[in-house]
Amino acid sequence: MAAVTRTFAYEVVDNRGKRSRGKVDAANEVAAAALLRQQGSVPLSISSTDSVLRKEIRIPGLGGRVTLKDLAVFARQFATLTSSGMSLLRSLAVLEEQSAKPRLRKAVVDVRADVEAGISLSAALAKQDRIFPRLMVAMIRAGETGGFLDGALERIAGNFEKDAALRGKIKSALTYPVIVLLFSAVLISAVMIFIVPIFERMFTQLGGELPLPTQIVVGASHSLAWSGPLVIALGIGATALLRWLVRTRPRVRGTVDRIKLRLPVFGQLFTKIAISRFTRNLGTLLGVGVPVLQALDVVAATTGNAVIADAMADLQLAVRDGQPMSTRLGRHKVFPQMVVQMVEVGEESGQISQMLDKIADFYDREVDTAAESLTASIEPIMVVVMGVVVGSMVVCLYLPMFTIYQHIQGTQ
Numbered sequence: 001m002a003a004v005t006r007t008f009a010y011e012v013v014d015n016r017g018k019r020s021r022g023k024v025d026a027a028n029e030v031a032a033a034a035l036l037r038q039q040g041s042v043p044l045s046i047s048s049t050d051s052v053l054r055k056e057i058r059i060p061g062l063g064g065r066v067t068l069k070d071l072a073v074f075a076r077q078f079a080t081l082t083s084s085g086m087s088l089l090r091s092l093a094v095l096e097e098q099s100a101k102p103r104l105r106k107a108v109v110d111v112r113a114d115v116e117a118g119i120s121l122s123a124a125l126a127k128q129d130r131i132f133p134r135l136m137v138a139m140i141r142a143g144e145t146g147g148f149l150d151g152a153l154e155r156i157a158g159n160f161e162k163d164a165a166l167r168g169k170i171k172s173a174l175t176y177p178v179i180v181l182l183f184s185a186v187l188i189s190a191v192m193i194f195i196v197p198i199f200e201r202m203f204t205q206l207g208g209e210l211p212l213p214t215q216i217v218v219g220a221s222h223s224l225a226w227s228g229p230l231v232i233a234l235g236i237g238a239t240a241l242l243r244w245l246v247r248t249r250p251r252v253r254g255t256v257d258r259i260k261l262r263l264p265v266f267g268q269l270f271t272k273i274a275i276s277r278f279t280r281n282l283g284t285l286l287g288v289g290v291p292v293l294q295a296l297d298v299v300a301a302t303t304g305n306a307v308i309a310d311a312m313a314d315l316q317l318a319v320r321d322g323q324p325m326s327t328r329l330g331r332h333k334v335f336p337q338m339v340v341q342m343v344e345v346g347e348e349s350g351q352i353s354q355m356l357d358k359i360a361d362f363y364d365r366e367v368d369t370a371a372e373s374l375t376a377s378i379e380p381i382m383v384v385v386m387g388v389v390v391g392s393m394v395v396c397l398y399l400p401m402f403t404i405y406q407h408i409q410g411t412q
Helices: 030-039 066-084 087-096 102-116 121-127 133-147 149-206 213-248 251-261 267-287 292-302 306-320 327-328 337-349 352-411
Strands: 008-012 019-026 042-047
Touching: 008 030, 019 030, 019 213, 030 042, 030 149, 042 133, 066 087, 066 149, 102 121, 121 133, 133 149, 133 267, 133 292, 149 267, 213 251, 213 327, 213 352, 251 267, 251 306, 267 292, 267 306, 267 352, 292 306, 306 327, 306 352, 327 337
Parallel strands: none
Antiparallel strands: 008 019, 008 042
16 A cells, blocks of 8 residues: 655755755655755755644744754754765854754854854853753764764764653653543542532531541541642642752752652653663763763763762772773662673673663663553553542442431331
């Protein structure tokens, strides 16, 4: 069966900097972009002509925050421009025009100005540390030194794309249970605040003593009515305080990260994500020629987990002492023996970068499996819990009716 094609309008630039527009038929935006690259052009924007909701392939995103996807597309387009023979300054000018987000555009403007003033690209990017992460700066510095800037940019794009996909898997795994929990909390609160008092007034008018389970529900309803806003305010305040402490207090962050890795249901998922990110980042840095000690320092700062960062500090000590990383890696329980042994084989064979990439690919697949199984296992559990809670409330509210009915029968 032939693939369904659509028509896309495009704007491209060639290696001389000349822009042109046109239309191309392809299965999707990605295929259209690949076709244009094969023709020697750099796609600046692609939009569907047969869809009401046109989607442009630009440096993506809405709003001001620069995401990993934005940086991945930025690096991918940057690599394509430089590899096509376009000068560094002209490439930055094109990227500046195509940046959809104001913050990213402003950063590119500043980087271009610094490069024009004679500063190296990596040093100019390092000055924009709120936009461009240390991992990106270190890899570009290695690419500049080794004369393979476009290759370093391609590796950066691949790394960020996989990291963004990893974060997407985390969100997809956590979104369903969070939504169900919030919906359940709102539903139960509404019943307790609005429905239970109606039943209470009705039972009071009919007379008779309420059964103990119903008294408990009514008491909880009274408490929730006056303390609900206070509980919500305290919850928001406590969450904000914890986030601030995690950002500003290393000991608090370390404790929180250790707890995350030991959680009963989510701990294994968080551990696999942390290992995947660590091995991917370290393998990418070593693959472009970043020195081991510097690579470990960058990974420690960008891993997003204090437990992994502590392990990186220990590995740096081992490397300074002339020991292989695998000798210290096994001391940290967060790393399974398979990871330790594969790192050891990579060091012995001189292919540590490739081995780390293989470990990252393996754990990416593990995260996929863990996220799917987590969602599949949580769904029936939450349905059962919701059924028990709602069913118990219904029984508690209807118990007085049976009592009142028996009382009426006894008086007849």
